[in-house]
Amino acid sequence: MSADITTTEEWAALAAHAEKIRTIHLRDEFAADPERVTRMTAQAADLYVDYSKNLVTDETVRLLVALAGRVALGDRIQAMFRGEHINTSEDRAVLHTALRLPRDASLVVDGQDVVRDVHAVLDQMAAFAERVRSGEWVGHTGQRIRTVVNIGIGGSDLGPVMAYEALAPYRDAGIECRYVSNIDPTDLSVTLADLDPATTMFVIVSKTFSTLETLTNATEARTWLLAGLGGDDAAVAKHFVAVSTNEQRVRDFGIDPANMFGFWDWVGGRYSYDSAVGLSLMLAIGPDGFREMLAGFHAVDEHFRTARLESNVPALLGLLNVWYNNFLGAQTHAVLPYSQLLHRFPAYLQQLTMESNGKSVTRDGQPVSYQTGEVFWGEPGTNGQHAFYQLIHQGTKTVPADFIGFSEPNYDLGDMHDAFMANFFAQTSALAFGRTAEEIEAQGVAADVVPHKVMPGNHPTTSILVPKLTPATLGQLVALYEHIVFTEGTVWGIDSFDQWGVELGKEMAKQLTPLLHGEPGEADPSTATLIARYREQRGR
Numbered sequence: 001m002s003a004d005i006t007t008t009e010e011w012a013a014l015a016a017h018a019e020k021i022r023t024i025h026l027r028d029e030f031a032a033d034p035e036r037v038t039r040m041t042a043q044a045a046d047l048y049v050d051y052s053k054n055l056v057t058d059e060t061v062r063l064l065v066a067l068a069g070r071v072a073l074g075d076r077i078q079a080m081f082r083g084e085h086i087n088t089s090e091d092r093a094v095l096h097t098a099l100r101l102p103r104d105a106s107l108v109v110d111g112q113d114v115v116r117d118v119h120a121v122l123d124q125m126a127a128f129a130e131r132v133r134s135g136e137w138v139g140h141t142g143q144r145i146r147t148v149v150n151i152g153i154g155g156s157d158l159g160p161v162m163a164y165e166a167l168a169p170y171r172d173a174g175i176e177c178r179y180v181s182n183i184d185p186t187d188l189s190v191t192l193a194d195l196d197p198a199t200t201m202f203v204i205v206s207k208t209f210s211t212l213e214t215l216t217n218a219t220e221a222r223t224w225l226l227a228g229l230g231g232d233d234a235a236v237a238k239h240f241v242a243v244s245t246n247e248q249r250v251r252d253f254g255i256d257p258a259n260m261f262g263f264w265d266w267v268g269g270r271y272s273y274d275s276a277v278g279l280s281l282m283l284a285i286g287p288d289g290f291r292e293m294l295a296g297f298h299a300v301d302e303h304f305r306t307a308r309l310e311s312n313v314p315a316l317l318g319l320l321n322v323w324y325n326n327f328l329g330a331q332t333h334a335v336l337p338y339s340q341l342l343h344r345f346p347a348y349l350q351q352l353t354m355e356s357n358g359k360s361v362t363r364d365g366q367p368v369s370y371q372t373g374e375v376f377w378g379e380p381g382t383n384g385q386h387a388f389y390q391l392i393h394q395g396t397k398t399v400p401a402d403f404i405g406f407s408e409p410n411y412d413l414g415d416m417h418d419a420f421m422a423n424f425f426a427q428t429s430a431l432a433f434g435r436t437a438e439e440i441e442a443q444g445v446a447a448d449v450v451p452h453k454v455m456p457g458n459h460p461t462t463s464i465l466v467p468k469l470t471p472a473t474l475g476q477l478v479a480l481y482e483h484i485v486f487t488e489g490t491v492w493g494i495d496s497f498d499q500w501g502v503e504l505g506k507e508m509a510k511q512l513t514p515l516l517h518g519e520p521g522e523a524d525p526s527t528a529t530l531i532a533r534y535r536e537q538r539g540r
């Protein structure tokens, strides 16, 4: 059993240091140290990261790096990249990094050259995508495919839809993708309402191919397709493909394994959109764009694998998150992309971060005595500014925030992008430096209003400035957050790669379904009463 991290001298040193940091103000830190920005910036591939507006000193960074040393972060990074079974509760390797290894690399894991496997599937995806994109692949009635409906949930939805939205400027084949995830019948119904079955293709994505939501939607989609195409079962082969690790279940569902794209148990669902799970994205942006994205992921992987911890961006940002979460009492973390294209990025990150690090026992099953995964949330700027930034500026909570911005716009309308990014810079500056009562008085504000206008400042932010949103930089950003999650999970000693907490609810939903039909069954008194009310309102 490993020692409780809070009993180590590195933890104690940080706890003592936190007392000092609670008394500093970023205004003074910047005033006293003109070199602060130079020292507190780092680069990972194209991502320029300024962490100088965080509640840290050089000593904080030194102590956090010492904590990382205590948990052997460097060794664990190497263990992950080597394919050791670091997902202990499921006894699996954790190898999403292998999904983006170049073709000429080699990595043998559990006796299998995974790089060969990865590129075989990428080649299969590329060949298929080219056929669909060029119009060579036609539907049952001979018409080309215009719309791709991705049916999946969790990692089989959030990643692909986030990236499809983010890379809208790179869609170039006239193929529209839509994403259905929810078992709420509204989702599928609304999505299909204006579609023509003859030109629609379904990509059924499920790692396990046993997820109720996905299989239910897929079954309904097949019914819709067959109803629209004269009931000929042969149509399925032209309009349904599957992405899964489970060939038998794909077969059982009635999809020809020739139309199946595989991946492996060493890819976690929330780490999977750069595998075949991203097939819809590849259909939209093409194999070259997809490969550029993989190269972006790989560039940050290499940085994470090789950079010293002092300048290792994902490690530093992960340690900063630990700092706020465990030593300065923060419970949430905002992610604020200044890009409308990244409007699904916070939702994607919620699964990545919270399903990974929402754990309360260590890898060896001991209850933790400290806080783990913080709540991630966010919206694109500037929309958030007009909604919840008030609380970040003047509320009582510490909300560390990542600001993500791009120097070059994907769409340029006069000076709009400059006006947009001026908001990014203004917000991070206002959050750090605020406005004092004296400054506000000097503006002639009435004395009784002054306290309401005081902007305390000293609110921590990290600025991530990227040249432009491209497939490559999107890959870099996602890899950055994947490795931030890894760093935090390593410090907390938890398994960031399982998700047992989602199972019980699924099991109970299955048990309760018959009760909704009026069949007998067990339910707690509150739930039984709710179901009775539901049945009454449904007229049953």
Ligand SMILES: O=P(O)(O)OC[C@H]1O[C@H](O)[C@H](O)[C@@H](O)[C@@H]1O
Pocket: 153, 154, 155, 156, 205, 206, 207, 208, 209, 210, 211, 214, 269, 270, 355, 499, 502
């Ligand atoms: O891809 P699937 O096997 O259908 O799983 C879809 C999702 O459902 C599960 O409940 C997990 O919580 C997620 O990690 C997973 O991404």
